[in-house]
Every structure is written in structure tokens, then in C-alpha cells.
Amino acid sequence: MRGVMRFGKKGKLSPRFVGPFEILDRIGLMAYRVALPPAILGVHDVFHVSMMRKYILDPTHVIDYEPLQLQENLTHTEESMQIVERKEQVQVLQNRAIPLAKVVWNNHSISEASWELEEEMQVKYP
Known part of the structure; x- marks a missing residue:
């Protein structure tokens, strides 16, 4: 285990919780597919409910966005x-x-x- 990197941490003990990540879809009754960043693509993206914990709301964690200009057929052109x-x-x-x-x-x-x-x-x- 010497020198092994897990979730960006070197050593024998890996962090218990990594995240938060967006849930993409539900698989079955007890599993979820999660959007993982490119840094940890080697990790499988489906997790059991017992491996997750509730997200605690942080008011500073707000994503700013600009509304898209959609056409009549609901398409969007990039310029x-x-x-x-x-x-x-x-x-x-x-x-x-x-x-x-x-x-x-x-x-x-x-x-x-x-x-x-x-x-x-x-x-x-x-």
C-alpha cells in the first residue's frame, strides 16, 4: 500500500467521504450513478445508498448561470x-x-x- 494514491490522498488510509457530486440517475432501488470529476475517473461511478451521505446546504455553494437563448425548435447554437x-x-x-x-x-x-x-x-x- 506504500505510495498508493486514493482520491488525491497518498497513504494507507483514504478519505472516508469525497464530494459533493451530482447524482445523474437512479439505478434500481438502492444505487445511484454519480458525476465524477476527471481526476478520479478510475473509480466506478455507481454507488450504493450506504456509501453516500446527505448534502449539507452551504449558501456559498451557488452556481451562477446565464439563461440560454433557445430557438423555436428548442435548439441552441454555439458561437x-x-x-x-x-x-x-x-x-x-x-x-x-x-x-x-x-x-x-x-x-x-x-x-x-x-x-x-x-x-x-x-x-x-x-
Whole structure:
């Protein structure tokens, strides 16, 4: 057990409770599927009721959101707002550089920006 990392803690004893996490759906009578962060993807996402505990309301734990502009057929179109960063990715098999751009989309924060091909972004948004 020496050197084993469990839930970001090193050592023999792992933390008893980790979370809070959002419950995605109920599986059967006594199990729930939970949305886990990417840092602990190795953990199975279905838990028995006995493994969970009640969430204690914290008034500082409030998520701010902006309402989406939905169309008549209940679809939503994403539009790029700005390019935050640029870089060139080198392919492994060839000595060719691929230009990428980090794009911030409307109704999303900077932390949710995604890397897109710069050529495609120039075609879509000249």
C-alpha cells in the first residue's frame, strides 16, 4: 500500500467521504450513478445508498448561470466569442505543424474554452 494514491490522498488510509457530486440517475432501488470529476475517473461511478451521505446546504455553494437563448425548435447554437490562445501541434508521424486556436464560446466561461483547428475557425467565422 506504500505510495498508493486514493482520491488525491497518498497513504494507507483514504478519505472516508469525497464530494459533493451530482447524482445523474437512479439505478434500481438502492444505487445511484454519480458525476465524477476527471481526476478520479478510475473509480466506478455507481454507488450504493450506504456509501453516500446527505448534502449539507452551504449558501456559498451557488452556481451562477446565464439563461440560454433557445430557438423555436428548442435548439441552441454555439458561437465563438474570442480566440484566447494559439499554438501549433506537431504530428507524431510527420514533421507537420497543425495550427490550433483556443476559442471561448458564448454562454461559457474561459475555463471551458476548447482547442479548435484554426483553419476551420477562419472558414466558419471570417
